[in-house]
Amino acid sequence: MNPPGKRTGLIWDEPLLFELHPDQAPEPTLGARVPSPARSAQSAQPSTIPSALLRETPPRIPDLSEPEVLRHYSRLSSWNYGVDQGFYPLGSCTMKHNPRLNEAVAALPGFAFIHPEQPADQVQGALRLMHELARALAEISGMDAVSLQPAAGAHGELCGMLMIRAYHQARGDARRKVLIPDTAHGTNPASSALAGYEVVEVPTGPDGLLHPDTVAEFMDESVAGLMLTNPNTLGLFESYIAEVAEAVHKKGGLVYGDGANLNALMGIARPGDMGIDVIQFNLHKTFSTPHGGGGPGAGPVGVKKHLEPYLPVPIITERQGRYDYDWDRPQSIGKVGQYYGNFGVMVRAGAYIRRLGGQGLAEASRLAILNANYLRVKLRDHFHLPHPDACLHECVFSDKGLPSEVTTLDLAKRLMDYGFHPPTIYFPLVVHGALMVEPTESESKETLDQFIEAMVQISREARENPDLLQSAPQRTPVGRLDEVRAARKPILRWQP
Amino acid sequence: MNPPGKRTGLIWDEPLLFELHPDQAPEPTLGARVPSPARSAQSAQPSTIPSALLRETPPRIPDLSEPEVLRHYSRLSSWNYGVDQGFYPLGSCTMKHNPRLNEAVAALPGFAFIHPEQPADQVQGALRLMHELARALAEISGMDAVSLQPAAGAHGELCGMLMIRAYHQARGDARRKVLIPDTAHGTNPASSALAGYEVVEVPTGPDGLLHPDTVAEFMDESVAGLMLTNPNTLGLFESYIAEVAEAVHKKGGLVYGDGANLNALMGIARPGDMGIDVIQFNLHKTFSTPHGGGGPGAGPVGVKKHLEPYLPVPIITERQGRYDYDWDRPQSIGKVGQYYGNFGVMVRAGAYIRRLGGQGLAEASRLAILNANYLRVKLRDHFHLPHPDACLHECVFSDKGLPSEVTTLDLAKRLMDYGFHPPTIYFPLVVHGALMVEPTESESKETLDQFIEAMVQISREARENPDLLQSAPQRTPVGRLDEVRAARKPILRWQP
Amino acid sequence: MLFHPQSEADIRAMLEAIGVKDIEELWAQVPARLRLGRDLELGPPLSEAVVEREMLAQAEANRDLKHTLCFLGAGTYFHHVPNLVPALLSRGEFLTAYTPYQAEVSQGTLQAMFEFQTLIVELTGMEVANASMYDGAEATAEAVLMAGRMRPKNTNGPVLVSQALNPAYRATVETYLRHSGREIKTIPLNPDGATDLDRLRAELPGALCLVAQSPNFFGCIEDWPAIMAAVKDSDLVRIAVVTEALSLALLKPPGHCSADIVGGSGQSFGIPPALGGPHLGFLAGRDADVRRMPGRLVGQTADQEGRRGFVLTLSTREQHIRREKATSNICTNHGLMALAATIYLARQGGHGLLRLAKQNHELAERLKQKLAAAGFKPRFSAPGFNEFTIELGADAQTVAERLAGKGILAGLPLGRFFPELSTCLLIAVTEMLSETDLDQLVAALAEVKQ
Amino acid sequence: MLFHPQSEADIRAMLEAIGVKDIEELWAQVPARLRLGRDLELGPPLSEAVVEREMLAQAEANRDLKHTLCFLGAGTYFHHVPNLVPALLSRGEFLTAYTPYQAEVSQGTLQAMFEFQTLIVELTGMEVANASMYDGAEATAEAVLMAGRMRPKNTNGPVLVSQALNPAYRATVETYLRHSGREIKTIPLNPDGATDLDRLRAELPGALCLVAQSPNFFGCIEDWPAIMAAVKDSDLVRIAVVTEALSLALLKPPGHCSADIVGGSGQSFGIPPALGGPHLGFLAGRDADVRRMPGRLVGQTADQEGRRGFVLTLSTREQHIRREKATSNICTNHGLMALAATIYLARQGGHGLLRLAKQNHELAERLKQKLAAAGFKPRFSAPGFNEFTIELGADAQTVAERLAGKGILAGLPLGRFFPELSTCLLIAVTEMLSETDLDQLVAALAEVKQ
Numbered sequence A, B: 001m002n003p004p005g006k007r008t009g010l011i012w013d014e015p016l017l018f019e020l021h022p023d024q025a026p027e028p029t030l031g032a033r034v035p036s037p038a039r040s041a042q043s044a045q046p047s048t049i050p051s052a053l054l055r056e057t058p059p060r061i062p063d064l065s066e067p068e069v070l071r072h073y074s075r076l077s078s079w080n081y082g083v084d085q086g087f088y089p090l091g092s093c094t095m096k097h098n099p100r101l102n103e104a105v106a107a108l109p110g111f112a113f114i115h116p117e118q119p120a121d122q123v124q125g126a127l128r129l130m131h132e133l134a135r136a137l138a139e140i141s142g143m144d145a146v147s148l149q150p151a152a153g154a155h156g157e158l159c160g161m162l163m164i165r166a167y168h169q170a171r172g173d174a175r176r177k178v179l180i181p182d183t184a185h186g187t188n189p190a191s192s193a194l195a196g197y198e199v200v201e202v203p204t205g206p207d208g209l210l211h212p213d214t215v216a217e218f219m220d221e222s223v224a225g226l227m228l229t230n231p232n233t234l235g236l237f238e239s240y241i242a243e244v245a246e247a248v249h250k251k252g253g254l255v256y257g258d259g260a261n262l263n264a265l266m267g268i269a270r271p272g273d274m275g276i277d278v279i280q281f282n283l284h285k286t287f288s289t290p291h292g293g294g295g296p297g298a299g300p301v302g303v304k305k306h307l308e309p310y311l312p313v314p315i316i317t318e319r320q321g322r323y324d325y326d327w328d329r330p331q332s333i334g335k336v337g338q339y340y341g342n343f344g345v346m347v348r349a350g351a352y353i354r355r356l357g358g359q360g361l362a363e364a365s366r367l368a369i370l371n372a373n374y375l376r377v378k379l380r381d382h383f384h385l386p387h388p389d390a391c392l393h394e395c396v397f398s399d400k401g402l403p404s405e406v407t408t409l410d411l412a413k414r415l416m417d418y419g420f421h422p423p424t425i426y427f428p429l430v431v432h433g434a435l436m437v438e439p440t441e442s443e444s445k446e447t448l449d450q451f452i453e454a455m456v457q458i459s460r461e462a463r464e465n466p467d468l469l470q471s472a473p474q475r476t477p478v479g480r481l482d483e484v485r486a487a488r489k490p491i492l493r494w495q496p
Numbered sequence C, D: 001m002l003f004h005p006q007s008e009a010d011i012r013a014m015l016e017a018i019g020v021k022d023i024e025e026l027w028a029q030v031p032a033r034l035r036l037g038r039d040l041e042l043g044p045p046l047s048e049a050v051v052e053r054e055m056l057a058q059a060e061a062n063r064d065l066k067h068t069l070c071f072l073g074a075g076t077y078f079h080h081v082p083n084l085v086p087a088l089l090s091r092g093e094f095l096t097a098y099t100p101y102q103a104e105v106s107q108g109t110l111q112a113m114f115e116f117q118t119l120i121v122e123l124t125g126m127e128v129a130n131a132s133m134y135d136g137a138e139a140t141a142e143a144v145l146m147a148g149r150m151r152p153k154n155t156n157g158p159v160l161v162s163q164a165l166n167p168a169y170r171a172t173v174e175t176y177l178r179h180s181g182r183e184i185k186t187i188p189l190n191p192d193g194a195t196d197l198d199r200l201r202a203e204l205p206g207a208l209c210l211v212a213q214s215p216n217f218f219g220c221i222e223d224w225p226a227i228m229a230a231v232k233d234s235d236l237v238r239i240a241v242v243t244e245a246l247s248l249a250l251l252k253p254p255g256h257c258s259a260d261i262v263g264g265s266g267q268s269f270g271i272p273p274a275l276g277g278p279h280l281g282f283l284a285g286r287d288a289d290v291r292r293m294p295g296r297l298v299g300q301t302a303d304q305e306g307r308r309g310f311v312l313t314l315s316t317r318e319q320h321i322r323r324e325k326a327t328s329n330i331c332t333n334h335g336l337m338a339l340a341a342t343i344y345l346a347r348q349g350g351h352g353l354l355r356l357a358k359q360n361h362e363l364a365e366r367l368k369q370k371l372a373a374a375g376f377k378p379r380f381s382a383p384g385f386n387e388f389t390i391e392l393g394a395d396a397q398t399v400a401e402r403l404a405g406k407g408i409l410a411g412l413p414l415g416r417f418f419p420e421l422s423t424c425l426l427i428a429v430t431e432m433l434s435e436t437d438l439d440q441l442v443a444a445l446a447e448v449k450q
């Protein structure tokens, strides 16, 4: 492991965009400015718009040249860490490799430059792609029908919960509550609440799993359903999932499966075979589409037959090789977004699925599990692991046993000095000072070994030289940032 | 100016490709390997090739996955400095902005995926582009005809010198020598030698210019021609160019103009109007095509009427809107490369010329001159400037007045610590310890001011704290590298 | 090797370290009867070359806008995407990072988002903007929910929605509200195409919020000053929606007219249409309401040594901290699209953006005149920006289909959304169209009319 | 603003600092009569959108290989370009840097070039390779000049060139040699398509070098061991040329058969055909001759603290140091293309490259069989790699033109280069072709034959 920071790096002292040309010049002169895309007479003032409806001054955005903009964002990018740069074991986020084929095909004019209101017969290739992607997701998950409309995982959750709601409503069965295990991701309760449900937290057992008995206890006719993630956020497979689902179904409830962790299951087991009624897919996690510094993602939602009537409109249909939009679905929950979903993300996921095929996807899951378990075993002697004996695609350590002056946050920041992106921290909430590591299948044994070595060294530093952790990171463009100060007196925009 | 190196940067400790997976594994198994592009039976051994003609072992290149390769070269790239990263005033190289439009259009399948042996009627768009580019270059330079075949500036020089040779030969006039001023770029004498000429160095005057009298002195019937650069490598316009050319022509010689510095002249003056008979263009300099870490460039060559018969074959012709290759040119020097030149580079240059138009190109030259003169004036009190009163697109400082323990090299290395790419050093040879600064038009006054401030500060450091210069650079991935050691016992390839 | 770097030797070594015989042992927790027990039926792995070829064929089975004359708008606009934008977005440092939870290694994303927030504030005339929403429709729905949080006592008051709100936005708001019991009331239009202020005034009492769009769905510019004056004495939350963000460079921003929330789509800023997504939603509000806003916010702070830096902030509004009490469930947002818009706006500059907006407007006006000369009357008389509704005097769907066959996307036939407008076409004009293109449309329409 | 960042205020401030009234004053040195005094006639500045549209139209006026069946090779091969390659090449750090004169800020380029040199050494079986040449033809010409430096006493001996050397390579060598007075002698072929070793032996005395290509222009694999045996007792410099670099993964590399220099084209390694350029030339030699090599060399060294690093080295061979005594005039080379090849080879790996080579070979053999079954005989019997010459029994130019009209680039009609082969077609087969594609060619040829 190379000791941090022998040499200093060229870190640009890059100002904010607005500080690049601090004094806004008057309208630039002919030569220096961008010629009009079409040759049009330059009239001073739009004639048909009353001046009361016009802006008084142009927006205050500096007038820059292309090289300045290019350099500004190129430099800013160098302050960022992506999967392309190094190991990014952000738990629950599946930071796998983003194949460049995906990007190339998504940029094809036939995909990028088609208008959502073009007649269906002008976009047959796109509709076919969507139709085939939906079918592939159904096959992977064991669900009966899939809508690609939601824009992200949380959006898929909301969509799913609204369908559950519509389902009950259609049967005149007004239910108020949704059960959610304490291991759940924050979006689960938030989505349930957004769908108008009261959230009831269900405790998991000491084994980190949800138990059918517990669920049965909470289950009654006021409960619309249960929302759970499998494998859960501890990286554990919910072994009692079938029994849990049965307990829910017995009382007329439905089971929502958060599919964010599907990277652990492809070709191994299918949510649809476990009693799950509705699930969302995170294409930006399992299906290799880039995370973009926080999106865009895509959160298609899959359902069993009984929920199909409630899917958002439109649905893409196929009849004798012709694809079309079906808007005529009276029981649909309606639209959850402006159009048909994040098509550009679907293209990428579609390319990935074709490239790997069934075999390749299964191998991805197998190797993701192998990688996580390797880390689990290699690190469990150095960091406390609440569930030391098993995991699927990720494993969660706690801060137990760390010297009291050292926090999980310190540990995360210190990892930066070793050249790694930190894992997810302080989640799931059921683990104190959690450190959630998801290596994904994309990492080599060499990389994992380097990470292990760094972690072991840091655990030693934590004991012998805690200051190294507390003052970390040292090798980043800025030192540890004061989050409290940011929140106390928020500065949320630049001001001259 | 921010003082260098407060924070250390994430510098990857990236091994060589061959060290990534040190032990070459046996052929990887099914799942992990790239599926065959076409489904083809996998036979063990090619049946029709005698085994004596087959390789004994596969090439020793590690078998890596896509994410590993992506990360390896992404990391390596972060050790590199491009124009996108910052100011790159490499004199004589015209490191101007590379518009991204150029890259996009060059990548269009209709340009990138056409075969040089396709029938002309399948590549009419490409031939038209070449034809129009040649015409535009003729207009810019004032020459009569242009061949786009040479692959770089030096290649264009060779091509031009071979044409001069063919010209004399055709007239039964065997001449042996070529005159080259002492300010010339190294490629000039090298290209002349490659064309079989004896090189005679001609001294420039104390004003840095070539004088007609001097040239006349050297000129006789054994001299095939003169090769000069205008503006020359001191950034000075050869004011006596017309008289110099006359002196050469009078004795039956021809004048070769090295067009590498054309960025100083567009729309201002034209080599073809100054008595120059043949010139090469450096598309990667003047016409904004990227330098690619050392190419590819393109070095089209323009000639006056009397040299046109000697242009390399083929020539692109146009007749009634139909474009074709003309191979039937009996006096041609033949081919200087495999096909028609670096077409991909031509596409980029063509886009640039269309985008800027005549006005925009002139403005580029005007601002390039402005920028260089601003640096000249702002720095001339701090660094010795052999020709302090004038320059066009670049200016050349010397090491005169620097403390004796400090070299131009030290100064260059210290600039890196301030976040700048160093200028060209030790060229032109006529200036002792030269520092040759070419800002180009792409840089803002802000950037120039920062550079000036850094230079001024370094000149102070040179006096007060020379060690700072001698031990520079500190902020780069490696410290100053030992070039002597590299040359003494060359290690030119990786070995296990 | 493909995307997985483990060699067989690696796999063996790892299995040994873990202490299992094979990978299957690692999912012992999965009950046997829940296992799939067969291969997924998704075909064999394919080479990059083959997938690329197939995808190219599928892409070419669509008629792309670069090979049509596009007068379609209606919430998605075919503007030029400067090549700088995809070139920068494709940098792995931006493309393959995630939510900047770890600020010190994410300053690139964070500073760019801070710039984005500032740009949206400047364009909308508001005080604070979040770091993106999914799209304009979702942003609008979230704006309505935010209004509910801003008026916590108003648990039942209706949402007033201008009839000229984009129908997809309207539909999304409906989906988000359906279970809440809150009513949605439509404020109809004046004959000139702008929202009827008398009808609006009549509905004010007890209403939670007003949602109006300008330029509205029919291309008409709403008179923000007049609307705001009409609701001046009401407690309702004023939500302004913008679907053609370019208009903000030319028109008086709603934030200069006392809007409380401005939401909409930023697709016009360097984002390709892509059959409707990913686009960009934005949401801006007032400083006082920032803690009721949904979505991520980037704030400025400093490190120990006082160096400026940026972090995600006020996250107690968010689901990962507040769970069911969060202001929204949004997690992954549209960060890369916000970056696209940021780069786009930096590239245009204030003057450049204004010039482009004027150009769009003028071209649209020119087309209006040409159409009028050919006998096609605008349906509404209110001023417009770059889009307008034309009365064809014939079934617009039929006309549009015939022109589509000739490579002209003449506009959106309005009958599907407003049966009473089935002879009307909604036409958008951007800088991608030349004078000749306008003439071609007019000629084609005239031909069809005969 | 466009590409120039100076505002008017900046320009004024700069002029003032310089002490001139306007920019024109700065070219006082340019005599008035040499000034242009008018605008360049190159049209007005155009927006990015307009140029993009025009260039797209011009690109689409070409028939690209992604929309044809391509059996054209002859020195340029239509292989798959992995998307990883352009994605990495487009990173500004690589794309917009120049020759790595300043090593400490150029380690990315330098290490990659060092890897490239190593890869070429490994593939050719030689000891040292330079950091690229322009293309295969120029590399070959430079190899011949290098041979001259290796045998300084042989000032007059002829250059022996196999008749099956790519004609464009041959032509380029001729151009480079024309003024030298050195003769070029052609070594003809055996009927089987390989170079005639008897004729070669006959020409050995006094010759400077032998230039032979394998697989040769007609697709035939030359028997390197036999050729090298034939020239064993001669002092001549053995130059091996490779135009289809992929063959090096399958065939015995010339460096394993005592070649002195290996030069050729690396275009097959991730570089698009692009109407013939930019491609990639490579040149490899023996350690003993390194100081006689042309072109850049990257060498390993260390910094003061012993950290490994890379620099340009042995530059006393180069024009910027040695001027007219340099080993070549090359300055700007094809660095980015060398990087493309490096990334390509890293992506394929040794086994992957071999597999791909086998696949190319097998497909070519399959096509040969299919053609034979349809009555088209191979012209030569020597074994081939992925390219071969077929006898059509009709004018090949005519046949090729007819097939081109049907979207099939059937191959190169050889009559233009070898009149005696005017009924022959040179056919290349790569992994971009499927079984069906092969059948289509056979069927189309059969149809034309009737």
Ligand SMILES: Cc1ncc(COP(=O)(O)O)c(C=O)c1O
Binding pocket: A092, A093, A152, A153, A154, A155, A185, A187, A188, A229, A233, A258, A260, A261, A282, A297, A298, A299, C330, C331, C332
């Ligand atoms: C377990 C889990 N569920 C749901 C989500 C929400 O997905 P998204 O961020 O796409 O909205 C996430 C994402 O972080 C997650 O990890």
Ligand SMILES: Cc1ncc(COP(=O)(O)O)c(C=O)c1O
Binding pocket: B092, B093, B152, B153, B154, B155, B185, B187, B188, B229, B233, B258, B260, B261, B282, B297, B298, B299, D330, D331, D332
């Ligand atoms: C003045 C001058 N002439 C000629 C050349 C040679 O051009 P190229 O490097 O393209 O061969 C250069 C390039 O550095 C130059 O600066």
